[in-house]
Amino acid sequence: xxxxxxxxxxxxxxxxxxxxxxxxxxxxxxxxxxxxxxxxxxxxxxxxxxxxxxxxxxxxxxxxxxxxxxxxxxxxxxxxxxxxxxxxxxxxxxxxxxxxxxxxxxxxxxxxxxxxxxxxxxxxxxxxxxxxxxxxxxxxxxxxxxxxxxxxxxxxxxxxxxxxxxxxxxxxxxxxxxxxxxxxxxxxxxxxxxxxxxxxxxxxxxxxxxxxxxxxxxxxxxxxxxxxxxxxxxxxxxxxxxxxxxxxxxxxxxxxxxxxxxxxxxxxxxxxxxxxxxxxx
Amino acid sequence: xxxxxxxxxxxxxxxxxxxxxxxxxxxxxxxxxxxxxxxxxxxxxxxxxxxxxxxxxxxxxxxxxxxxxxxxxxxxxxxxxxxxxxxxxxxxxxxxxxxxxxxxxxxxxxxxxxxxxxxxxxxxxxxxxxxxxxxxxxxxxxxxxxxxxxxxxxxxxxxxxxxxxxxxxxxxxxxxxxxxxxxxxxxxxxxxxxxxxxxxxxxxxxxxxxxxxxxxxxxxxxxxxxxxxxxxxxxxxxxxxxxxxxxxxxxxxxxxxxxxxxxxxxxxxxxxxxxxxxxxx
Numbered sequence: 001x002x003x004x005x006x007x008x009x010x011x012x013x014x015x016x017x018x019x020x021x022x023x024x025x026x027x028x029x030x031x032x033x034x035x036x037x038x039x040x041x042x043x044x045x046x047x048x049x050x051x052x053x054x055x056x057x058x059x060x061x062x063x064x065x066x067x068x069x070x071x072x073x074x075x076x077x078x079x080x081x082x083x084x085x086x087x088x089x090x091x092x093x094x095x096x097x098x099x100x101x102x103x104x105x106x107x108x109x110x111x112x113x114x115x116x117x118x119x120x121x122x123x124x125x126x127x128x129x130x131x132x133x134x135x136x137x138x139x140x141x142x143x144x145x146x147x148x149x150x151x152x153x154x155x156x157x158x159x160x161x162x163x164x165x166x167x168x169x170x171x172x173x174x175x176x177x178x179x180x181x182x183x184x185x186x187x188x189x190x191x192x193x194x195x196x197x198x199x200x201x202x203x204x205x206x207x208x209x210x211x212x213x214x215x216x217x218x219x220x221x222x223x224x225x226x227x228x229x230x231x232x233x234x235x236x237x238x239x240x241x242x243x244x245x246x247x248x249x250x251x252x253x254x255x256x257x258x259x260x261x262x263x264x265x266x267x268x269x270x271x272x273x274x275x276x277x278x279x280x281x
Numbered sequence: 282x283x284x285x286x287x288x289x290x291x292x293x294x295x296x297x298x299x300x301x302x303x304x305x306x307x308x309x310x311x312x313x314x315x316x317x318x319x320x321x322x323x324x325x326x327x328x329x330x331x332x333x334x335x336x337x338x339x340x341x342x343x344x345x346x347x348x349x350x351x352x353x354x355x356x357x358x359x360x361x362x363x364x365x366x367x368x369x370x371x372x373x374x375x376x377x378x379x380x381x382x383x384x385x386x387x388x389x390x391x392x393x394x395x396x397x398x399x400x401x402x403x404x405x406x407x408x409x410x411x412x413x414x415x416x417x418x419x420x421x422x423x424x425x426x427x428x429x430x431x432x433x434x435x436x437x438x439x440x441x442x443x444x445x446x447x448x449x450x451x452x453x454x455x456x457x458x459x460x461x462x463x464x465x466x467x468x469x470x471x472x473x474x475x476x477x478x479x480x481x482x483x484x485x486x487x488x489x490x491x492x493x494x495x496x497x498x499x500x501x502x503x504x505x506x507x508x509x510x511x512x513x514x515x516x517x518x519x520x521x522x523x524x525x526x527x528x529x530x531x532x533x534x535x536x537x538x539x540x541x542x543x544x545x546x547x548x549x550x551x552x553x554x555x556x557x558x559x560x561x562x
Contacts, residue, residue, distance in 0.1 A: 017544060033328050034360045035377030046327035047314050050542045079315045092384065096316030099380055103373065165541070165548050202544045260446070261331045263298060263483045267446050 001030070001037070002063075003073040003108035005101050005141075006044070006056050007087070008117035011155070012078035013045035014054025015201060016209030022244065024057040025251045028064040030073040035103035037073050039254060045076040053209040054078075055155065056114065058216030059223070061243050066224065075104045083120040084133045089140040098144050110147055112223055116155035118180060119205060122162070122170035131179045138187060149189055153222050154180050155215060156195040158207060165204030184228055191222040193229045213240050252277050282311070282318070283344075284354040284389035286382050286422075287325070287337050288368070289398035292436070293359035294326035295335025296482060297490030303525065305338040306532045309345040311354040316384035318354050320535065326357040334490040335359075336436065337395065339497030340504070342524050347505065356385045364401040365414045370421040379425050391428055393504055397436035399461060400486060403443070403451035412460045419468060430470055434503050435461045436496060437476040439488060446485030465509055472503040474510045494521050533558050 006012055023042050030037040031044050040060065043051040056074050063072050077097035079086070086093050101110060121130050142148050157180070161173040184192035198211035207215060214236045222229045233239065247255065256277065260270040287293055304323050311318040312325050321341065324332040337355050344353050358378035360367070367374050382391060402411050423429050438461070442454040465473035479492035488496060495517045499510045514520065528536070537558065541551040 015542065034358060035373040035380075036360070038329075041330040043330075048319075049322040050539055077315060079317070092316040092387070096384060099316075103377060106373070165551075201542070202547065203542050204548070206542065258331055261296065261482070261484050261487065266483065267485070270446075 001071045001073050001108040002111045003075055003104045004056070004060070005075045005097065005104075005110060005113045006054070006078055007097050007113065008078045008115050009082045009120060010048075010078070010080035010205075011119070011158075011207050012054055012114065012116035013047045013076070013080055014043055014052050014056070014212060015050060015080075015206035016053030016212040017201070018042060018052045018209070020209035021053060021213055024061050024243075025247065025254065026061060026064055026245070027248060027250050028069075028071040029057070029060045030071060032073060032075045032100060032104050035100075037107065040074060044074055045078055047078060048080045053212045055116070055212050055216040055219050058213045058240070058243060059114065059220045060216075062217060062220040062224075065243070073104060073108050075100050077101075078116070081120060082117065084117065084126070084130055087117070087137050088133070089136065094137065094140070098141070101145055105145070110145060110150060112150050113141065113147075113152045114155070114219055115152060118157050118176040119161060119167070119170045119173070122157065122173040122176050125172070127172055127175035127179055130176060131183055134179070134183055135187065138190070151223055151226060152187070152190045153193055153219050154184050154190065155193045155219065156180055158195045158198055158200055160200040160204065163204060165202065167200065167204035170205065181228075189226075191226065191228045193218045193222045194231065197232050210240075249277050249280070282352045282354050282389040283392045284356055284385045285337070285341070286356045286378065286385075286391060286394045287335070287359055288378050288394065289359045289396050289436075290363045290401060291329075291359070291361035291486070292400070292439075292488050292493075293335055293395065293397035294328045294357070294361055295324055295333050295337070295493060296331060296361075296487035297334030297493040298482070299323060299333045299490070301490035302334060302494055305342050306528065306535065307342060307345055307526070308529060308531050309350075309352040310338070310341045311352060313354060313356045313381060313385050316381075318388065321355060325355055326359055328359060329361045334493045336397070336493050336497035336500050339494040339521070339524060340395065340501045341497075343498060343501040343505075346524070354385060354389050356381050358382075359397070362401060363398065365398065365407070365411055368398070368418050369414070370417065375418065375421070379422070382426055386426070391426060391431060393431050394422065394428075394433045395436070395500055396433060399438050399454065399457040400442065400448070400451045403438065403454040403457050406453070408453055408456035408460055411457060412464055415460070415464055416468065419471070432504055432507060433468070433471045434474055434500050435465050435471065436474045436500065437461055439476045439479055439481055441481040441485065444485060446483065448481065448485035451486065462509075470507075472507065472509045474499045474503045475512065478513050491521075530558050530561070
């Protein structure tokens with residue numbers, strides 16, 4: 001099993017509305033819970049009750065499709081509303097994320113880190129010290145996880161910031177975006193991914209579900225090509241369509257069990273469908 | 282801040298349907314996320330996407346009502362479907378729960394542990410070795426957390442087990458229940474709480490939401506009286522009614538923000554209600 005650490009603030013945790021996109025299920029995509037792996041089910045993060053669609057699921061689906069028979073595990077450690085200062089090496093968030101990654105690494109090889117953060121630092125000239133703090137964090141993570149060579153992918157901030165709702169105060173997102181891009185240029189094994197053309201929820205700060213799916217494709221493009229992505233990919237809508245898969249028997253069994261556990265099927269209905277799946281229907 | 286560690290399997294994690302009971306919100310009840318505290322919102326656990334109502338929220342509400350001005354933090358570490366063997370001292374679940382508890386204890390005093398587990402051990406004569414394993418776990422937790430004196434509350438298994446759905450295989454729940462009770466008698470600072478009269482979801486294994494609320498009251502009774510609870514409490518329905526509180530301004534603001542983040546309000550509606558709350562209306 002390979003694994004990916006997810007860190008940053010709410011747009012890495014994911015706030016896309018879960019009812020807006022088909023959910024992604026794949027037997028080879030897992031997520032960390034209580035230090036162990038289980039099959040991924042969205043939302044991957046649980047930092048807030050409003051956690052929803054983030055970039056990691058479509059990233060992971062691209063990965064497993066390109067690595068037939070291999071498994072990928074996602075390590076959810078992003079925290080909504082967290083500022084760069086809350087990701088200092090000795091902060092709780094950083095220490096906790098390292099702990100989670102180490103549990104994951106008992107049974108997987110860490111192959112990458114996805115970072116998305118900066119909305120909380122897009123005001124009051126916080127950009128002046130942002131890049132140094134980000135570099136300190138990355139150096140610390142690489143050292144503590146013995147991961148000098150793995151790619152770190154940095155997602156850019158949305159163009160929609162600084163305008164309305166909870167995004168209104170992020171007036172210096174342009175400055176932060178530049179620093180994110182510069183950091184990717186200056187650091188080894190570090191790549192930038194643009195958020196250009198992605199759109200927000202009505203709250204003006206959180207990427208919507210479809211945008212998060214596209215963002216995941218961009219993150220994967222940068223990861224797999226080892227190269228920054230400065231423009232939206234061509235035909236992103238088509239690519240998302242092509243990612244869709246027919247559920248396998250194991251996925252159908254998972255979903256059936258969930259429906260029964262949620263009281264949406266009688267025991268008789270459950271066993272009828274169960275038998276059908278077992279018989280390959 | 283005081284804190285409580287929650288461990289065991291799915292009925293501690295909670296599978297009561299979230300739409301079946303009024304959700305509990307209280308400014309002084311918190312839960313651990315990414316190693317830090319935030320205000321509790323149900324589901325407290327996130328071990329599975331079907332996590333719902335467990336016993337901890339009504340337990341916590343009783344506690345904060347009895348400790349005016351003090352705060353309680355919940356540490357969710359239960360894992361659905363986990364067997365007693367998966368709670369051995371060197372297992373991932375135990376090591377991870379200890380880690381979470383230690384993060385919590387950086388900013389709180391651990392005052393109790395709530396345990397509910399046994400459905401997965403209610404077959405194949407696993408009861409023969411259950412009590413020794415449970416005692417080993419408790420000794421280990423007390424030592425590692427430097428918590429010799431704090432109460433450990435053990436919840437009993439439901440009478441409904443061994444009959445239908447996912448509960449059908451738990452045919453030896455009577456034997457396990459006896460051992461849970463015996464363990465509470467034999468260990469210092471350890472109390473048993475009956476699940477008598479509590480009812481299950483249609484899946485035949487998971488306590489329903491109202492039962493979980495009642496179970497939480499029983500857990501709190503044992504915790505506060507330092508005495509096992511062998512019978513249902515008197516007037517449990519009334520007690521649940523009395524627990525209900527009018528939301529404070531801070532809770533209303535939390536819920537308003539959630540609605541806006543979920544796209545259920547326009548920005549104008551958000552700010553109108555925001556102003557009303559700020560003006561004390």
